[in-house]
Amino acid sequence: MNTAAEKSMALLRTAYQNLRNRDLDACVELLTENFIANLPGAPGPLHGREIWKLGTQAMLEGFPDLQITVEDMFGAGDKVAVRVHFRGTHQGTFQGVAATHRPVSFRSVELYRLEGEKIAEEWVAPDMITLMRQISPPPGP
Numbered sequence: 572m573n574t575a576a577e578k579s580m581a582l583l584r585t586a587y588q589n590l591r592n593r594d595l596d597a598c599v600e601l602l603t604e605n606f607i608a609n610l611p612g613a614p615g616p617l618h619g620r621e622i623w624k625l626g627t628q629a630m631l632e633g634f635p636d637l638q639i640t641v642e643d644m645f646g647a648g649d650k651v652a653v654r655v656h657f658r659g660t661h662q663g664t665f666q667g668v669a670a671t672h673r674p675v676s677f678r679s680v681e682l683y684r685l686e687g688e689k690i691a692e693e694w695v696a697p698d699m700i701t702l703m704r705q706i707s708p709p710p711g712p
Contacts, residue, residue: 661675
């Protein structure tokens with residue numbers, strides 16, 4: 572591995588493996604102290620490792636059996652783009668929706684910026700419409 576892009580992709584592969592292993596502390600160690608999360612619907616960038624950890628914990632509480640498959644990954648310079656497929660079962664409250672025990676399947680397109688050996692910033696675009704449609708109660712009569 573010589574290029575910055577190859578090193579960056581290796582770091583992201585490690586991060587996703589830590590996430591699959593539910594080792595959130597190991598994931599947090601791969602983030603810079605001043606990590607920035609750019610999330611759809613947020614009024615602006617969110618700052619700090621704790622923000623990432625809280626969001627990830629909420630997802631894992633709602634979907635404790637969440638499976639994470641990296642379908643595509645490519646890098647250029649200090650940036651890595653990833654297309655991820657999530658599958659699981661809605662077994663806990665998520666975004667105000669009580670457990671339905673329904674299976675879910677949705678994708679996310681994610682972009683990461685690295686600084687040295689750490690992840691400094693993310694832009695994530697999960698398909699929340701598909702996810703929420705799968706766990707929302709059916710419309711009434």
